[in-house]
Amino acid sequence: MCGIVGGVTNQDITPLLLDGLKRLEYRGYDSSGLVVLSKKNSLNRARSVGKVNNLVENLKTRKNKIKGNIGIAHTRWATHGEPAKHNAHPHISNQVVSVVHNGIIENYLELKDSQIKQGYKFTSDTDTEVIAHAIELAMQSNNTLLHSVQKAIKTFEGAYGLGIISPHYPNTIIATRKGSPLVIGIGKNGNYIASDQLALLPVTKKFIFLEDGDVAELKLEKITIYDQNGNEVNRPIKISKIKEGQVDLGDYKHFMQKEIFEQPQSIRDTLESRITKESVMVSAFGHKARDIFKNIKQVQIVACGTSYNAGLVAKYWLEDIAKIPCNVEVASEYRYRHPLILDDTL
Template structure:
């Protein structure tokens, strides 16, 4: 959730730290800070509450410039302790050790009590301070900086990605990770650390991805990596395909808007090299995919947030078309109960970042329950914890997604799940060649259909103004559209702060209809499917209660417009797979423009982070 960036270089490090923080701000923030070692090997630190721009103003207001060639920086999303400058990272122990930290130290109270008895003074409410004091304590006993980190981390329970510098070791940064991503950037004028490669793209496209338990000693011209047992290990240097321009807004006002309009290309990229001659290439899920898919009898999907909604859509497809039992659960709940996992189950995790803590832990828990389990990760990140832990991996090729509210990651997940459903169905003998060809041809049409749906932006922008002063909204759908209604409600609440709920339209009379009056706008999704007539009856029930309604329909659904009801045709002749993906687009546009009308921060909504790497 938080962001880390640091470096040892032959230039002033401060500009890079600020640039990296700005690029990492999308991950979540409520404060930020940086610290560098001066020429006199003393710490120079700046911290500010709020956006990184506040930190930049802080630095400009100082009479003396913060300047040095080694430093670390951090954007914080509060877990322990309220957002404040005292709780902002980096933290310092006795002017000797400074630390930035992502994750949670679960036993910090126990460690804190011990350290208070040792004479350490705590200046914040965070769990991170115990890390700095633990490392300093080991150094007091004569250990080197890297040895002190190696010893200190053994006392930590929980998760961490940390960057450490010391005034006694002015030529190095120590990086360590457990349960929180961390990487090293390699360049000609220095070496760097970051929690996300996007922070360093202006300096390098060569990265080492640290593995679980790794501790790295990063110097100007050398990187040494140890595993958790202290043994020297080699980790490959990989070349990133990302480019710095990919994380700019271009001609768009916000990253979210840009990413909504990038969906046609993101879907083309996801389909590329995965389909041929009207057939899905099942080996694109991994070289053992055919063998694994033929052997499975059921599918278990675990995911969080938007990814969970994608899983719910896939459940309809997989059971209806591929004829395989499919269960979908919220990962944060799954990991804490005692589920029954039958043999021949494919455990599917969905995560844009591949680092979602609850989803990662759900997979680990499932492997303990049934060690014969086969697993598949669908992710937008090639070098992530989930991809490394899974037997099979499918990358969505959505490209960088900066806006906190997921858009193109969601639709490319749906495309990936459709390909999965098709691969399993044909290998199990439940999907014929003709059906497969129809599905593939439908997927090929998606980019064009999405472009058509995007043409409705001007009309949706006008309709969004009617939501400006609303406090609640209700979304309705049936079948797969119920999951899409859930996604629409999630988007609206995420970025406009309007309370929104989604219900299956058939559940109206079981309680939700009591909420409907002239102040409760209702958004409905009306595809031309077997449930259309029932949905139309549900809409009449809503209309008779005085609600103002907005209906997104297939042109062939022909929902009759009434007073206080606006019907917007999106496209026509959508199938079971294409319909949920296409109807997602107007809901994304609606939430975006409602948020703008309410003057909300679209890309960085309050209290939220892009990648939830802590529980």
């Protein structure tokens, strides 16, 4: 899991990128980086190993400050390639296009072999670099960044949430997702993208949640979204009700400690308006929940990390109290298996 944030605005984008990365640090802290398109229309990049504060210090020591109105940034949880500066995002192909990526490209070795034969040089051990090269290759035969991305993503197998900029198209960010979260924030001074709306709360409460296969073209005063078939579509704008203090680290040493101590309040917030004196309201699970629950013969929980541990507790409760069989599996392993799911499994 990684975190991405980006935007096109009428102000300097760098402070927003850094603030967004700090808010997304729970998604990864092996390394972080950003790239901003300068007034001279060049890609200015900074990357650091470790937490986002290391990137902040990196930028402070630079003689030539990184400033501009359009940029993308990333905080990384390593999957392919060790936590190192050369593996940190953003990745750049031939100074023509830069990419940040959350997800896993499962056919990256096949793509990498093909791209090496085409003359591309690799500077990292990541699966993300093949994305940058694939888009750069597509740009050679397409006259817009949008069309180039639409062509390139057809070659990817796996999951991705992408933010893409190019000096050839200095007023445009392309965002696309498949299997990884990505939201668009609509602000007074620009338009933005992020893995999580929490990263953008200082600049907007208005969000568009992209659907699987969507490709969005963001400009300063315009957002255009296309579905997986290339058709222009309208996605609903939703107003976030998340409070500012919910995303800050506060007085806690780290986010895990914050999560532990906030569990009672989180449970209260979850059950608010969904529980009576005697039971949880079945309608809270959806208007068809009562009929569906009557037919459930087994429960399957798929989760990772602390959610997996929570699933094990839920398994104990479901089998002990509800007398319903329950299986719990690690999500990262489950996706590569061919599990046997019985009929009427929730």
